[in-house]
Amino acid sequence: MDFNKKYTPQSWPDHPEQSTLEGKNKFLGFWLFLGGETVLFASLFATYLALKNKGPSGMEFSTNTLFELPLVFVMTMLLLTSSLTSVYAMYHMKNHNFRGMQTWLAITVILGLAFLGFEIYEFNHYVHLGFTYGQSAFSSSFFTLVGTHGLHVVIGLGWIILLMVRNAKRGFSLYNAPKYYTASLYWHFIDVVWVFIFTVVYLMGVVG
Amino acid sequence: MSHDAQVYVKSQTEFEYLKRKRKQAMRSQVTTFAIMIFLTLIAFSAVAADFSKYYIVPIILLLAAIQVVLQLYYFMHMSEKNHSFPAFFLYFGAMIAFTFVLTFLTIVWWQ
Amino acid sequence: MREVKVVSSIAKKKGFGATLWDYLTTVDHKKIAILYLAAGGLFFVIGGIEAMLIRIQLAKPDNDFVSAGLFNEIITMHGTTMIFLAAMPILFGYMNAVVPLQIGARDVAFPFLNALGFWMFLFGGIFLNLSWFLGGAPDAGWTSYASLSLASPGHGIDFYALGLQISGAGTYIAGINFLVTIINMRAPGMTYMRMPLMTWTTFVASALILFAFPPLTIGLFFMIFDRMFGANFFDHTMGGNTIIWEHLFWIFGHPEVYILILPAFGIFSEIFALFSRKRLFGYSSMVFAVVLIGFLGFMVWAHHMFTVGLGPTANAIFAVATMAIAVPTGMKIFNWLLTIWGGSIKVTTPMLYALGFIPSFVAGGVTGVMQAAAPLDYQLHDSYFIVAHFHYVIVGGVVLAILAALHLYWPLMFNQMLSEKLGKWTFWFFFIGFHLTFFIQHFLGLMGMPRRVFTFGANQGWDLFNAISSFGAIFMAIGVIILVVNIIITVVKNEKVGNDPWEDGRTLEWAIPQPVPFYNFKQTPLVRGLDTFWIEKQEGNKEGMTYAEPLSDIHMPNNSFIPFVMTFGLFVAAFGALYNGEKDWAIPVLVLGLAITLTSMAVRSLKDDHGYHIHKEDLMDDEGGKK
Numbered sequence: 001m002d003f004n005k006k007y008t009p010q011s012w013p014d015h016p017e018q019s020t021l022e023g024k025n026k027f028l029g030f031w032l033f034l035g036g037e038t039v040l041f042a043s044l045f046a047t048y049l050a051l052k053n054k055g056p057s058g059m060e061f062s063t064n065t066l067f068e069l070p071l072v073f074v075m076t077m078l079l080l081t082s083s084l085t086s087v088y089a090m091y092h093m094k095n096h097n098f099r100g101m102q103t104w105l106a107i108t109v110i111l112g113l114a115f116l117g118f119e120i121y122e123f124n125h126y127v128h129l130g131f132t133y134g135q136s137a138f139s140s141s142f143f144t145l146v147g148t149h150g151l152h153v154v155i156g157l158g159w160i161i162l163l164m165v166r167n168a169k170r171g172f173s174l175y176n177a178p179k180y181y182t183a184s185l186y187w188h189f190i191d192v193v194w195v196f197i198f199t200v201v202y203l204m205g206v207v208g
Numbered sequence: 209m210s211h212d213a214q215v216y217v218k219s220q221t222e223f224e225y226l227k228r229k230r231k232q233a234m235r236s237q238v239t240t241f242a243i244m245i246f247l248t249l250i251a252f253s254a255v256a257a258d259f260s261k262y263y264i265v266p267i268i269l270l271l272a273a274i275q276v277v278l279q280l281y282y283f284m285h286m287s288e289k290n291h292s293f294p295a296f297f298l299y300f301g302a303m304i305a306f307t308f309v310l311t312f313l314t315i316v317w318w319q
Numbered sequence: 320m321r322e323v324k325v326v327s328s329i330a331k332k333k334g335f336g337a338t339l340w341d342y343l344t345t346v347d348h349k350k351i352a353i354l355y356l357a358a359g360g361l362f363f364v365i366g367g368i369e370a371m372l373i374r375i376q377l378a379k380p381d382n383d384f385v386s387a388g389l390f391n392e393i394i395t396m397h398g399t400t401m402i403f404l405a406a407m408p409i410l411f412g413y414m415n416a417v418v419p420l421q422i423g424a425r426d427v428a429f430p431f432l433n434a435l436g437f438w439m440f441l442f443g444g445i446f447l448n449l450s451w452f453l454g455g456a457p458d459a460g461w462t463s464y465a466s467l468s469l470a471s472p473g474h475g476i477d478f479y480a481l482g483l484q485i486s487g488a489g490t491y492i493a494g495i496n497f498l499v500t501i502i503n504m505r506a507p508g509m510t511y512m513r514m515p516l517m518t519w520t521t522f523v524a525s526a527l528i529l530f531a532f533p534p535l536t537i538g539l540f541f542m543i544f545d546r547m548f549g550a551n552f553f554d555h556t557m558g559g560n561t562i563i564w565e566h567l568f569w570i571f572g573h574p575e576v577y578i579l580i581l582p583a584f585g586i587f588s589e590i591f592a593l594f595s596r597k598r599l600f601g602y603s604s605m606v607f608a609v610v611l612i613g614f615l616g617f618m619v620w621a622h623h624m625f626t627v628g629l630g631p632t633a634n635a636i637f638a639v640a641t642m643a644i645a646v647p648t649g650m651k652i653f654n655w656l657l658t659i660w661g662g663s664i665k666v667t668t669p670m671l672y673a674l675g676f677i678p679s680f681v682a683g684g685v686t687g688v689m690q691a692a693a694p695l696d697y698q699l700h701d702s703y704f705i706v707a708h709f710h711y712v713i714v715g716g717v718v719l720a721i722l723a724a725l726h727l728y729w730p731l732m733f734n735q736m737l738s739e740k741l742g743k744w745t746f747w748f749f750f751i752g753f754h755l756t757f758f759i760q761h762f763l764g765l766m767g768m769p770r771r772v773f774t775f776g777a778n779q780g781w782d783l784f785n786a787i788s789s790f791g792a793i794f795m796a797i798g799v800i801i802l803v804v805n806i807i808i809t810v811v812k813n814e815k816v817g818n819d820p821w822e823d824g825r826t827l828e829w830a831i832p833q834p835v836p837f838y839n840f841k842q843t844p845l846v847r848g849l850d851t852f853w854i855e856k857q858e859g860n861k862e863g864m865t866y867a868e869p870l871s872d873i874h875m876p877n878n879s880f881i882p883f884v885m886t887f888g889l890f891v892a893a894f895g896a897l898y899n900g901e902k903d904w905a906i907p908v909l910v911l912g913l914a915i916t917l918t919s920m921a922v923r924s925l926k927d928d929h930g931y932h933i934h935k936e937d938l939m940d941d942e943g944g945k946k
Contacts, residue, residue: 003929011217014226018290021503025428029499031294032529035301036491040533042305043570046312047541047552047563054558055551073252080248084241087283091234095227134549137558144544166925175927188284192276199272203251207261293502297529304530304617308570315621315629316562 003175009096012172016093017181020174030182034189041193044145045200052205055136063138063205066131068122072202075118076194082111083191086184093180098171101180105164108187112157119150142201149197152190159183240282247271344878346430347837348415351437353732355412358441362404365448367799369397371792374756378789380777390773391458392475396448398461399479402579403486404444406717410582411440411493413724414521416732418497420828420835421518423506423844426876428499431923435882436493442890443486450478460771462572465553465564469545474897477546480539481893485886487532487539494528497521506827507867508846512606515826515850516599519606520585523613524578530617531574538567547899562627569620577616579713581609583720584651587673589826590723591655594670595662596823598850601654608647608654615644625696634693641691648684652677667821668742672723675750679715683708686761701771704764710757722749722802730820734833735813741805745798752794759784759791819863825853830863838873841938842866873933881919888915 013019018027053062085108092100123143126132133143160183167176218226251268281287286295333341342350372393376384385393419427427433450456457479459468468476501522505514514522541564544550551557553564592599599605621629621637655677664670686708690696699705722745729737763784768775775781818824818833827844830852845867848854855863892912898905 003927005215007215008217010220010223011215013216015290025499025503027290028293028503029428029495031291032297032495032498035294035297036495036529036533038298038301039304039308039530040537042301042308043534043537043567045305046309047537047567049309050312050316050560050563051552051558054560056557059558069252069256073248076248077245080241080244083279083283084238087237087241088234091230091237094230134551137551137554137560140544140550140552140559144540144550162921162924175929185284188279191283192279195272195275195279198248199251199268203255203268204265206255207264297526300526301530307617308534311566311570311621312563315633316560316566 004170004173007096007172007174012094012096013174014094016172016174016177018178020178023174023178026178026182030185034185037189041145041148041196044141044148045196048141048145048201051137051141053138055138059136059138061129061131061136061138063201064208066126066129067202067205069202069206071118071122072198075115075122076198078111078115078118079191079194082108082115083188085111086187090181090184093172093177096172102164102168105160105180109157109160109164112153112160112187116150116153116157119146119153123147146197146201149190149193152193156183156187156190159186237282240278244275244278247275341878343883344434344880346426346434346876346878346882348419348427348430348433349732349835349837351433352412352414352416354437355408355415355440356732358437358444359405359408359412362400362444363406363409364799366397366400366405367796369393369400371796373397374789374792376773377775377785379786380775380779380782382774385773387773388455388458391460391771392451392456394771395457395460395463395475395479396451399447399457399483400444401713402461402575403483404440404447406579406713406721407490408440409721410524410579410717411436411490413586413721413728414497414517414582416728417828418518418521419500419504420731420831420839421515421826422501422504422509423827423840423846424500424504425839425873427496428504429496430876431879431882431928432492433496434879435885436489436496438882438886439489439492439889440486441489442886443482443484443489446485446890446893447478447482450475450482453478462568463542463564464568465542465545465561468542469553476542477897480542480546481896484536484539484543485889485893487535489886490528491532491536494525494532497525498529501525506840506844506846509851512603513846513849513851515585516588516602516605516609517582517585517826519609520581520588523609524581527574527578527581527613527616531571531578534567535571538564538571541567543896547896562624565624565627566620569623570617572623573620574613574616576709576712577612579717581612583676583717584609586720586724586727587655587676590669590673590727591658592825592850593727593821593823594665594667594673595659596665597658597662598825598853599654600657600660601650602849604650605654608650611647612644615640615647619644622691622693622696625693626700638691638693642688645684645688645691652681665823667726668737668739668746669723669727671743671746672719672726675746676715676719676723679711679719679750679753683711683713683715686711699764701769702764703760703768703770706770707757707760707764710753710760714753714757719750722746725802727821729809730816730833731828731835733810734815734817734835735809736816736820737809738805741801741808745802745805747798748794748801749798752791752796752798755791755794756788757791759787763788819852825850827852827864830855838875838933840864841873842870843868870935870938872935873938874930875933876930877928879923879928881923884919885916885923888912888917888919891915 016023018024055061085104089101089104089108092098092104131139133140163176163179163183248271251271254264254267280298285291286298342354345351345354372385373390376382376390415427415433419425453474455473455475457463457468457471457475459471459476459479463476463479468479501514501518541550541552545552545554545559551559553559553561555561588599588605619637619641621633622641625634625637655673666674686704690699690705690708726737726742729735763781766780766784768779768781775785816833818831819829821829824830827846830844831839843866844851844864847865852863855865889912892909895905895907895909895912899909
């Protein structure tokens, strides 16, 4: 099997990511990994819920007063839109439109970087208020949960950028189609986790 | 395993048809996206409007669950075929996640 | 893409250096299996020595063979080594050796990741054991409960957390690998209900790994962050809660013991059918039982926490769920007995182990159901009764399976047969020693002797039983020594035995010619039913397999040194993390280690590796028939 075989839009398979055994394996393996990541984030969520607002006596930080909704709203919109743009990228991959896919992936990366920028600003703000990592059990669990999500965003961005750079000169093949697809699945999963974070941490936090 | 994979060149009609189908599918993805934005807006507004927390919390959790279902089934293509194992494993993980969270909410502190 | 001419493997004589490099870079599941077996075996011996030291210290009251602190380190390392570094890797070795062959595949789904998983396990284990030489091993028990372990001075617990984190990641990778392999790469005709039990149990155990290891990962990270980076997850003065560790650990820990026992069940299912020359009784119910055990295994973890104070409702729920697991397990025991019943039994060494397993594991299981009754557990918790229970299920279940499979699968892996005579000597010494050591401990527990104590006062009524227990350990040691002698003699004699050496093989792995070609199957087999090799043999098919496709090119993966380098980077980084704050070079070393790992990952991603092809002409002999 020639992995560098060039296809035309007419001969490109309907599901390029699953047209080889390697592709099928990567597809399934990655979904299974996401199943495991679900449990991973569940542990972090569960710990956060158990430890929120808990700290040394007389602690002045609490979820009602600490979080600022407008900022979280902007971050949510950015990440949600980036999820849509990655769907666009996959749409172009199905149509064997390499330039289209690269463009939409670039937009996804930009939105992701913007999200990260806001998150770094937010964390920095908290640290200045005295809400540092070691301040309390609440702070440790908050920064670990949201920070782990942020770390996943960093990894996702690095992955997509690496794919874009590596394949810029050589376009599609049945070898890199599964890679783009799994990266896109990862990016959607990060948005799924963020939906729970903004609901459980920020919205429920403000409500009290 | 044999690697003489068949390369199937589609006819022009078939190709045009598929392109149209994909365009329609993409439009329904954008609709899904719009619904997600709408759900997010409702959630944020509900919190900003300062209703009782006993109403808001179940509602925003429900909205989050709906949004996650839309992400999984449409953006992540879980509604398409070949997804029975991914769906099973994800649901099983979600079930364990639910048990986990329930535990930490109830039996971490001495009751 | 390289093309490779297949040369007869007998003609290729490799030097030591070449063989070493081959093993350092292999992605072949059969070689990785041997690596797992060797490394796991080495850690088994280390864990066994730690066990002997424990029993020597406890042989008489007020003993001072080892100090209290050292004793705590020994018991911690004994448990951690045996579970994480001996039992699991050896079982992975068998899974690697057998499962791809049983399902008719040429390798696992992700050969590169298979190698990576092995090296991560090994380096994690080495890192953990280096603690002995670098200031002291962890000393808070293999469960490392948060209050005690946070207070533990020195770096022992840090070695525990970082070492297990690396090792655990390796296990997680291997779990995903087997799941995808079994789902996607079965030969044509092998439906799920035609898979042998070894494959089924590997499948369910891998699913358990997928879901059970993330909580451990998080727990270990919390421990690392609390100890090394000032976090407050478990510190109640800062709002933390030590019970969180217990939940995280046991949500992992309980499925972990099912991860250990299910492959053991699979091995015994193969043994009972093979050596009774009768197919496994109640195949569908066996599969159902395995799946149910896997599922229920996630619902019972708090039975390790009955005395924590979770409240009577929680305790009741978990007590009932725990008792429920006994039901599918019991089903399996009856099915095994009914498999032997009416069969033409051949009492070989593996069959001896299997026959010894039945009463031993049942004994361990029933004491487990006793402990499931929460009120009784209040009396038994942290006593030697618990120690007796889990050694009965682990030694009587998992270790007996490991020793049985060593004999059963040795001819498959090495084309040699271990000595039956020495094997039976090993069995009897080990089996008698095991019961002597641990049966008596039930009574010690009932008499009130707590566990994890480095010594005990004289004249409490415990002296004689402890002495007997320690005496039994000597028998087990002798058994293991005889086994080592057996292995050495067999390897030196190097007598080839060919395929189907047990003569009654029922499943595909016995149909393959010996020595197993590195590509496993020249042509993908066609599976025509359960116990597919048996069916072919009954029909008089000399080849032992019918084929699903004509001879064609075979696509194989390339060897790679990158898994070794990636893992080495993590190993280096772990030292940096460990000495963070204490030594100036810590952060640079941490960064260097991560850089090595990330760079090698980049090299892997950026340099295409499509494997190579074996052309079908090289698989045929000069007349055009199969070689």
